[in-house]
Amino acid sequence: MTGWPTQPVIYEVNTAVWLGGLSRTAGRPVTLADVTDSGWDAITPAGTDAVWLMGVWERSPAGIALADGNAELQASFRAALPDLRAEDIIGSPYCVRRYVADPAFGGPTALAAARAALAARGVRLILDYVPNHVAPDHPWVTSHPELFVQGDDDDIKAEPAGWMRAAGHVLAHGRDPYFPPWPDVVQLNAFSPEMRAATTKTLDDIAGQCDGIRCDMAMLLTNDVFARTWAGRTGPDPKPPAEEFWPAVITGLRSWHPEVVLIAEAYWDFEWTLQHQGFDFCYDKRLYDRITGGETAAVRDHLRADLSYQSQLVRFLENHDEPRIASTLPADAERAAAVAVATLPGATLWHEGQFEGRRVRPPVFLARRPDEPLDSDLAAWYRRLLAIVDEHRVRRGPWRLLEVTGWPDNQSCRNLIAWSWDGDDDGERHVIVVNLSPGQADGQVPLPWPGLAGRDWYLTDLLAERVFERNGAELASPGLYVALGPWECHLLSVR
Numbered sequence: 001m002t003g004w005p006t007q008p009v010i011y012e013v014n015t016a017v018w019l020g021g022l023s024r025t026a027g028r029p030v031t032l033a034d035v036t037d038s039g040w041d042a043i044t045p046a047g048t049d050a051v052w053l054m055g056v057w058e059r060s061p062a063g064i065a066l067a068d069g070n071a072e073l074q075a076s077f078r079a080a081l082p083d084l085r086a087e088d089i090i091g092s093p094y095c096v097r098r099y100v101a102d103p104a105f106g107g108p109t110a111l112a113a114a115r116a117a118l119a120a121r122g123v124r125l126i127l128d129y130v131p132n133h134v135a136p137d138h139p140w141v142t143s144h145p146e147l148f149v150q151g152d153d154d155d156i157k158a159e160p161a162g163w164m165r166a167a168g169h170v171l172a173h174g175r176d177p178y179f180p181p182w183p184d185v186v187q188l189n190a191f192s193p194e195m196r197a198a199t200t201k202t203l204d205d206i207a208g209q210c211d212g213i214r215c216d217m218a219m220l221l222t223n224d225v226f227a228r229t230w231a232g233r234t235g236p237d238p239k240p241p242a243e244e245f246w247p248a249v250i251t252g253l254r255s256w257h258p259e260v261v262l263i264a265e266a267y268w269d270f271e272w273t274l275q276h277q278g279f280d281f282c283y284d285k286r287l288y289d290r291i292t293g294g295e296t297a298a299v300r301d302h303l304r305a306d307l308s309y310q311s312q313l314v315r316f317l318e319n320h321d322e323p324r325i326a327s328t329l330p331a332d333a334e335r336a337a338a339v340a341v342a343t344l345p346g347a348t349l350w351h352e353g354q355f356e357g358r359r360v361r362p363p364v365f366l367a368r369r370p371d372e373p374l375d376s377d378l379a380a381w382y383r384r385l386l387a388i389v390d391e392h393r394v395r396r397g398p399w400r401l402l403e404v405t406g407w408p409d410n411q412s413c414r415n416l417i418a419w420s421w422d423g424d425d426d427g428e429r430h431v432i433v434v435n436l437s438p439g440q441a442d443g444q445v446p447l448p449w450p451g452l453a454g455r456d457w458y459l460t461d462l463l464a465e466r467v468f469e470r471n472g473a474e475l476a477s478p479g480l481y482v483a484l485g486p487w488e489c490h491l492l493s494v495r
Contacts, residue, residue: 004211004261004280007311007345007395008049009386010126012319013352015053015105016090016367018043031106032056032114043352044123045383047390050212050261051118052126052349054320055093055364056111058102060135063095063184067365070183080362081370090367093128094216095135095184099202101209111209124211126263131199131245132220133174133185140198141186142167147195149187149233176220177229190221190245191234200252207257218264218274218282221245225270250278263314263347275312281347284313291317291337292328296415296436299340303401303419307345315341316349320364327359331378332487336434338382339463339489340417342389343432345399355382388462392493394430397422402431404443405479413443416482420448429494431459435484446479447494460493468492 015032022030022039030039032053043051067073067089078084090104101111115125134140140147149172156163156170162181163170173181174188189195206213219225223240232238241248250262264271264279271282290298303310317325317337325334341348357375362368389395399421406413415437421430429449435441452472459468459480470480482490 004124004259005049008124008261008347009047009390010050010052010314010347010349011043011045011048011352012052012054012349013043014320014362014364015055016093017362017369018352019105020367021369031104031110032101033106033110035114035117040117040121044118044121045355045386047386048123050124050126052128052212052214053111053114054128056101056105056127057093057096058098058100059091059093060095060097060137060184061091062137063097063135064089064091066184067091073363073365076363077366080360081366081368083370084366085368088366088368090365092184092365094130094364096130097135097137098139099129099206108209115210124261125209126212126214126261127206127210128216129203129206129213130216131188132190132217133182133187136164136166136184136186138186141171144194144198145169145171147188147192147198148172149189149230151233172230172233175229176217177225187230189230189234190226191223191237191241193241196245196248199249203249203253204256207253207260211259212261212263214263214265215279216265217267218246218279219266219268219270222270222273222277225268244277246274246277246279254278271313272309275309279312281312281314284315284346287313287315288317288322291340291436292325294436296417299436300401300417303344303417307399311345313346314349315344315346316351317341318351318354318361319349320351320361322361324359324361325354326357326375326378327361330438330487333436333438335381336436336487336489338385339432339491340434340436342385343394343421343430343491344419345395350382350386355379385463388491392430392462393424393427394421394491396424396427397429400448402445402448404433404445406443410442412437412439412441415439415441416443416445416484418445418482422449431480431492431494432490433480433482433484433492434489435487438486440483440485442481442483444479444481446477447475452476458495460495462491462493463489 101108118125151163151170172187174185175181227240261280264274264282266274266282274282357378358372360370402418404413404416404418418433423429452475455472
């Protein structure tokens with residue numbers, strides 16, 4: 001399959017939890033090669049361009065042993081799954097022993113079958129890569145210790161939780177600059193030329209098995225962050241390399257796999273940096289925080305950023321690292337936020353279980369989640385939203401943020417955010433207006449298109465299935481009048 005869409009719709013699936021549920025329903029083990037047509041159909045709703053099978057790689061027995069002995073982790077497991085059983089704990093998918101599809105999921109042959117099943121539906125496959133660290137029983141730990149951040153006996157004495165012994169060497173546990181070390185992983189040295197070459201080779205192998213790669217905590221490998229985290233520990237030359245990690249790695253990868261899409265999990269305002277270092281898309285955690293925090297003005301300001309930057313962001317309301325959105329926002333607020341995310345420029349990310357209103361986010365160490373009541377009406381609404389955006393080609397043509405005005409005695413317009421899509425040459429135009437507040441909001445939205453005056457226009461709310469007829473001159477100035485109740489929105493087709 002070639003030619004990624006410019007604004008892909010991505011559906012994330014926790015592979016272990018998903019296959020575990022299918023297995024219990026079937027009464028037998030189900031691997032990626034055994035998933036039925038209905039199983040694939042369930043995770044490829046209309047409008048989906050790619051499925052991210054999160055956590056397919058071989059997990060670490062050493063990592064599982066560490067998890068079993070960690071009281072804090074065990075408490076988090078039981079909080080999410082009160083009837084926890086020993087077999088539910090399968091280890092973290094980000095504590096990778098080998099970049100080979102786990103035998104529990106059917107191994108490499110089954111992963112290839114999964115990719116073919118998705119391709120038959122016109123859907124691409126995304127897989128993970130963890131560039132910062134590997135499991136303590138990864139083959140490199142003993143065969144290539146030069147790839148890791150190294151210390152000495154004094155380091156173990158001073159900070160035993162930060163270091164480990166392996167094959168006659170003292171190696172650092174993985175970490176970021178703001179938190180204690182992660183005890184189940186070993187820190188790779190981003191400044192090592194050998195490690196960079198090994199990363200390119202690993203990414204080449206992964207890219208041969210999928211269409212896109214999501215890189216975990218990608219900002220940790222930038223020269224700035226890595227130097228701050230590991231100052232004095234990066235080898236005989238204390239200075240960072242002249243070339244950044246990601247351009248060095250991605251240049252080689254692109255020569256072999258020019259069409260693979262690279263997605264960066266990015267925080268700390270490193271999105272722009274990583275875009276310019278070669279990533280196609282970066283997480284938009286800033287938008288997520290502002291939407292869930294009820295910061296309407298901040299959301300509007302965020303959307304004033306340059307379109308070239310916004311078009312390379314991944315918009316989301318939840319993923320495996322964030323709380324379930326149904327447990328974070330009221331139901332109406334969730335729907336308003338979903339309309340916003342679904343109709344903004346950039347990639348969009350949706351999480352398996354989000355549509356059904358699941359509230360418990362199981363830790364990634366677990367292969368089972370609790371039974372919960374599922375909201376079939378919400379699931380149907382989400383699927384309809386994605387289908388409408390796809391069928392009506394909503395996110396086509398130039399995009400622009402629209403200004404919303406009010407009146408001296410009514411400034412509730414500040415709770416409204418609006419934007420438009422001009423559509424393809426022969427397609428329909430669209431206007432989206434969202435009330436991101438718990439109160440009534442009224443305002444006027446001047447539409448930006450020339451030639452509105454002199455005729456009437458039909459505005460069809462594609463979600464509410466209502467049609468409004470409006471005078472073109474008024475749409476241009478003072479603008480489209482909107483009156484939206486708490487968390488209400490318009491997704492309008494303009495003809």
